Amino acid sequence: MDLGLLKYRFTPGKRLMPATRLAGAAFLSAALTAGALARDGEPDTTAPVSEHPLHMLVSINDQSISVYRGTELINTSPISSGKRGHSTPTGVFSILEKRRKHFSNLYDNAPMPFMQRLTWSGIALHVGKLPGYPASHGCIRLPRDFAMSIYKMTERGMHVVVTKDPSVPARIQHAVLPQPFSVRTEVASLAETMINADPALRGAIQVATVPQELPAVQPENPHFDQPLRMIITPVQPEGKVRTLQRLLNQLGYNAGPVDGVVGRKTRAAIRLYQEGAEMPITGNITDRLVSLIHGEAGYQKPHNAMLRVRRKFRDIYQARVTLKYPDTEIGTHVFTALDFEQGDRSAGWMAVDAEGGRGGSAASILDRLEIPDDVAAKLSRMLTPGTSLTITDRSFQRNTGLGTDFVVITR
Secondary structure: OOHHHOOEEOOOOOOOEEHHHHHHHHHHHHHHOOOOEEEOOEEOOOOOOOOOOEEEEEEOOOOEEEEEEOOEEEEEEEOEOEOOOOOOOOEEEEOOEEEOOOEOOOOOOOEOOOEEEOOOOOOEEEEOOOOOOOOEOOOEEEOHHHHHHHHOOOOOOOEEEEEOOOOOOEEEOOOOOOOOOOEOOOOOOOOHHHHHHOOOOOOOOOOOOOOOOOOOEOOOOOOOOOOEEEEEEEOOOOOHHHHHHHHHHHOOOOOOOOOOOOOHHHHHHHHHHHHHOOOOOOOOOOHHHHHHHHHHHOOOOOOOEEEEEEEOOEEEEEEEEEEOOOOOOOOEEEEEEOOOOOOOOOOOEEEEEOOOOOOOOHHHHHHOEEOOHHHHHHHHHHOOOOOEEEEEOOOEEOOOOOOOOOEEEOO
16 A cells, blocks of 8 residues: 555544645635735735644655644654755755646756655755655655645745754743834823812822823734745854953054954054053953953953844845853754734743754753843844744854745754
């Protein structure tokens, strides 16, 4: 029996649903949700139904793919991933392109029906043979019925996370995760004793009952239907010598280029500073010298990680943040905002571990993250349903020209 024809949906308390009925249900659901395509490149104009974001998790070891709506499993299927020498990379991907009819540019014009591209270097989801083991040239082969069903439901930009062992999304709450923007208006009022004590105020002010708290006001977000893609990665520290050179130049001492090399100009600047500070004039860097220069220049230790934000495959914002214990590994974790409405004061989040526990739990990684107040406020105003935040100590890849997303390869 062909395992590619056996697909089931499991919901606690309900019996298994055969794939043929599930595919029909998915088709009807897709007709009501955003992302269904009437034709290649032409989105359905049907108004979207409010629901949690769709995403897919692929397990190489299990040779399976699972489709989730938020944290609810809605469909699963066997796959065939890349064979030895052409193994499918693990990591965090997004759907970059969709084509009902596509032919390989790399492998003899081989047909790739219902293709959903994950990288511009040749990795995609598409219909293909499933022999029961890894057999592709790197792509993720799917049974035809399943590929057709999910094709109707997915959109460009949707996350696909590929792991060795199975990973399951879980709800998570944490104070550092962005929440929708709300304005709390506080009304200042004069105390009754102050009014009574001042004759000029008595009779001029009409005492009125003022609510202690007014309703929150949520400004309209013109991009509310466009999920953001955010990523936080560590950045290399500047280095003690570079920082010292930069601060000496800032204070008016000519330390030369900020290159980390203690050359002639840097030593001359140090000697000049030591002379003015009534220190031994040695031209050498000492802890006391560094402390004095840091204090005089008002130096604050910089944030050690970078937050980048994209919308529709375009960079729109970046800012520095801090990851505590920078020498401790982080792994790769994907956090996604669940559905909420404009005007809501809170949003739920879910987490997916993309590296099998490397770096610790999702909550422990969030415990290490510090976001400045101004950056947190900016993210709050930008937040939309389906927005994702990837925190990783891996490098990320961004191709240019054709439009892509933050891609994190974990192997």
